[in-house]
Amino acid sequence: MKGQLKQANTKQAFNWSLLLGAAFLMATSAIGPGFLTQTTVFTQQLAASFGFVILISIILDIGAQTNIWRILTVSEKRAQDVANLVLPGLGYVIAALIVLGGIAFNVGNLGGAGLGANVIFGVSPVTGAVISALIAVGIFLVKEAGVLMDKFTQVMGFVMIALTLYVVFKADPPVGEAVIKTVRPDEIDILAIVTLVGGTVGGYITFAGGHRLLDAGVKGIESIPQVTKSSVSAIGIASVMRIFMFLAALGVVSQGLTLDEANPPASVFELAAGNIGYKLFGVVMWAAAITSVIGGAYTSVSFIRTFHPWLERNYKAIIVFFIVLSTAIFATIGKPIKMLILAGALNGLILPIALGVMLLAAYKPSIVGAYRHPLWMTLFGIVVVLLMAFMGGYTLIKQLPQLFIS
Template identity: 50%
Template sequence: MMQNGRDLTAASRHAAVKKAAIGGAFLMAMSAVGPGFLTQTATFTQAEGANFGFAILICILVDIIVQLNIWRVIVVAGKRAQMIANDVVPGLGYLLSALVALGGLFFNIGNVAGAGLGLNVLFGIPVAAGAIISAVIAIVILIVRNALKVVDWTVQALAVIAVLVLVYMLCVTKIPYATAAVHTVAPTKIDFYSILTIVGGTVGGYISFAGGHRLLEGGAKGQADLKYVNLGALTGIGLASVIRVMLFLVGLAVVVAGTTLDPTNPAASIFKTAAGAFGYKFFGLLLFAAGMSSIIGSTFTSTSFLDYAVSGRSVKYRDALTIGFIAFATVVFVFIGQPAKVLVVVGALNGFILPIALAILLVASGRQKIMGAAYRHPLWLAITGWIVVAFMAFASVKTVIGFFG
């Protein structure tokens, strides 16, 4: 019976951690697929045409390297990223927490606005009122009892909605697949700003840590759970990449046909042009799903940095932080206005944060005191990780020079 009890306990833990890995995958993916994701993809598809496919390809490769490195270090160390950073250099975790939380806070302004705009498109609700309704729903989801289960179910349902909407758009649109494929592997022009921005919007800032922190919340810890790292990270990247590619292809079809997208809402232009009023309603559904999933992902991850920043243990103010985080973004949107440009700029900001965060965890990956004496970080992940750090740092500098050049 004791043996059966141990087997039952092991099986229960396996099921729980596997569920956390899938939850982390969807949380990471749908944190990335927010209003900023839609705006960035539409904006750069208009500006670069088929060449934007190359930026997406680079983004996918970088995503894989970043997420496998970060999730792996977090799970093997059994600590949140800011605590690991404090182990690398005392006090460094506070800087990382501030950078991640600040990026998440500003992104949340766009997330709340996007969800509100989605309700406006669907039901004619004023955008400000829609933003407030969305914010309240997100708060309820994040602070109810068994919140992690509710979060997992919600982001998975929103992911299904997003994919179905885009599959419909692919079916009703004439896609230039050959043009997209050729320019993806052989671009005629490379734009570092677009690469920096979409990488930042997909795995930069808080998004890098969403899945890893969700795995920790689900009980994953140590080398024995690395298989769940691979399952969660690759599933999340795959989902986010599929959605990005589908949106790019639909947008490319519209742009190739000669349509100039509305700069104030380029993603809406794609859907309205491709499928008329019905397509515009579908855009509203996608935008609401994207906004809600990103509010949840941004708030969950950013507050996991804030409430663990000092002691490494959750504090009693988690619910207050959650409410304040979402309420602040909502108030800023309602009283200050449209965040469309902020979404693209903050994506670039998260791109700046990425090489710093990844470098910290790569240093940690070689510290026995942090990772344990038996752990050896895969050489290929370490090498490619440092290449990504160098590339993203170069792209960041190149972008800054471009701003002032």
């Protein structure tokens, strides 16, 4: 009896470790250099009213992610395979978009890692990026790569949140005003809401944790309660970091201080806590970037590994190649602006396409078996699909001309 109880407790702890690992993988994939800059810039523009934007985006994030993770769980298949079952060939299209965006954004993430290393140690950004890439590669070369990836992203996630919280206290933001404007804003910026949703659950990000759970064997209708907790926890972790960054920036701008346009988040840390704050920014930037590199590489490759047995057998080597390729692009070419513009625009379309496919799949017994998807979740998902499709299309049309400007 005692042995059975001990075994059950061990299994429960193991499952919780997996769920937490998946949550942190998704959350830290979202918290990249762009996440930090995005939050700071919108705070500068909207001040305390940005709290309302964060609140609405959190609700939409939860609606999108719980739908996607739940349907992946009951189908017991990765997103590209579900898409191919809904419409033959669609999974390959989504995979191509994910990989294109993953490479482009990993170039930017490695640039952020290089910048963080430059601030901390004084090495050149390229050297910092190469060292960061070697660390990421090392994680995937060990036998228990999944477990190490989970632990690493958890530690980095806690580091980012703790250091940013310190800066919040130093910045002394008007918390009362922020709370009031969160429910009664002076203005509502729809574009900011959509940008935050895309930056949190857009592109490959929402699938990072969902695919990680499938790889770990967490699947089936019986796993829905656990998966739901993990998906909501992931949004919660990313949102805590978003709120802390918002409050830190609000504390600085409410004092009338001017942020450096070249690096707004660095200004927040430095203006709030001096030179120590600037060094802390380096640590936060590096942690945000390196975890996004890991999450981006892992998830991008997870979208192609089911297409051929050779890809499945050699997926770790492909992840390593993905990181090396991104590093080589950054080290030799720098930040490919036009590629990032196109990938960013396409990234805004991935969420509505992928979520729309998942909602269709939820009503196909050949994919989900006897599972019945809740109507309220379907309606919630449709709202997110329509909103993100409209704004994603608008962004793509607006930004395409920039690709042809030298």
